[in-house]
Amino acid sequence: MTITNLIQQAVIKSLEGLYHQSFSEKDFQINDTRPEFEGDYTIVLFSLVKKLKLSPDKLAKEIGNKLTEHHNNFISSYNVIKAFLNLTINDDYLQSFLFENYKNENYGTQEITHLKIMVEYSSPNTNKPLHLGHLRNNFLGWSVAEILKTNGNKVYKSSIVNDRGIHICKSMIAWQHFANGATPESTHTKGDHFVGDYYVRFNNEYKNEVEKLKSKGVEKDKAEKEAPIMKKTQEMLLDWERGKPDVMELWNKMNSWVYKGFDETYKRIGVDFDKTFYESDTYILGKEFVQKGLEDGSFYKKEDGSVWIDLSEQGLDEKLLLRSDGTSVYITQDIGLVKQKFEQYHLDESIYVIGDEQIYHMKVLKEICKKLGMPFADKILHLSYGMVELTTGKMKSREGTVVDADDLIDEMIETAKHHTKELGKVKDFTNEELNDLYETLGLGAMKFYLLKVDPKKRMVFNPEESIDFHGFTGPFVQYTYARIQSILRKVEEQPATGNQQPATVSLLPLERTLIIFLEKYNNAVIQAAQELNPSVIANYVFHLAKTFNSFYAEHSVANAENDEKKKLRVCISVMTSIVIKNGLHLLGIQVPERM
């Protein structure tokens, strides 16, 4: 039971006792008291003034009296300004909360819900390496999955690999034409980058061919269709769908290169999956639904053989489901996979972490599922996130302005190394310990940077800012953790404080503030899950670290005024470090013992 809930119940009870009507938590609001006023929580009672026909001041005082009378176990005093009723929480209550919870490593974990949720994220194409945008997706998906787990749900992390389709054939064709049998091994190139280079190569060649045709007087549209390399690619896609052996062999070979590269990156950034789906397996499932939809009249066939659905009644357009040559498109495959997911995993919800440029697509998918009478259509949830832009503008792979994920990770770790060496605090570390630390800090900075903003908003990636390790950053929070560990090491050297519950003392402002804020961690965990928003956690954990650092500068733990204070502050420090650790874990960020 959180303090907010306690107050809520106490206020309802007081209201009912005073005015003999029934009330609910919607009749008033509970806010944090603004720092310029005395108190910890503020109950806003304006909405009741009219209903009860009392002056704001009188109403607030009556409730205040009732609360301090009947709930003095946790409310010690109150003051009133208009209809703002400011409550001060009992020092004893705060301390017993602290002593009961400070050692709890699972603090923040919520009760089991028995809900099964799948979070699909990452979902890469096997024709190019990961870039900055993918990192936002990966961190977001992983973090949301962990947040849902902590909230008591059974969570499956999944990924659907885009391993088939025209874009994959493009890199295959380019490799056939230009590689002369080169491999990642022979060129010492990471597999995903190797294949990505041929994708780029294809696009260059294609552009040249189109230009050539245009200079011969062919119209643009026609040139784009007639370019020889494109025609070959389309033939290859048909061959692939027919399962032509040499095409399959090349496809398998190139995919295995890419997967090796991806695995390396995933491992490095600490991202994992419980289940990986492959479109090459699932696109067939979609075709079955096309047949079903045609039979029951949800879909229709045009003269050229292509299959469509009309969603204009739903305010959407007509949408293609099967090309005239019988091959399937993106959405066809999604339909098949949705059903499989829900049935195999008995899901209560399926969350798709996909960029906001696909909001329309996901709406269409949902509508199609509804039209096909799938019972789970409403349990499909699109967690859309905004594009990551650069200070110089948008990232465009064709213009070579993408920030490559592997390069960026290297750079962040290098920066961590640079800062660490400059500060020279961990000179006694072994090389292995140092490298671990650089990774912890570099990745921590990067993940925090990408997760601290609201996912649904577009964000600007500023290289200089992202590399900053001061202020609202991962390393700042990690630093606070390391500092606390340093205190705890120092305290351990001194005589043991004993296990018995310390006597309660009167709390100083910063001590109160910290305990009250620690108590609110549960609220943050719940809110983050409701909103599917890791930035709630990032903001919480930063605020906690900030508050602790102020406390640290003001008061000594190891050399506290007396034994009771020392015990109290050790408990506050231990609990702060656990909450930081648990909070950062939800963001996929590790904590260093020293830095």
Place this chain on the structure above:
RNA sequence: GGCCCCGUAGCUCAGUGGAUAGAGCAACAGCCUUCUAAGCUGUGGGUCGAACGUUCGAGUCGUUCCGGGGUCACCA
């Protein structure tokens, strides 16, 4: 053009309909014989894109307009 998202300090972002709108960065001024200065304390910086409206109360809700972005493919 239709539909969707966004506009808060110089920059990047917080801000469940409540009190005098907050952080970080950048700028400036202080603080290391005492638990890690990747820190702390302070100063300056705002017509919350604009106008109406709803409300006891609007950065937050509604309408219109302005500005930015996305999307509406036999691409994924």
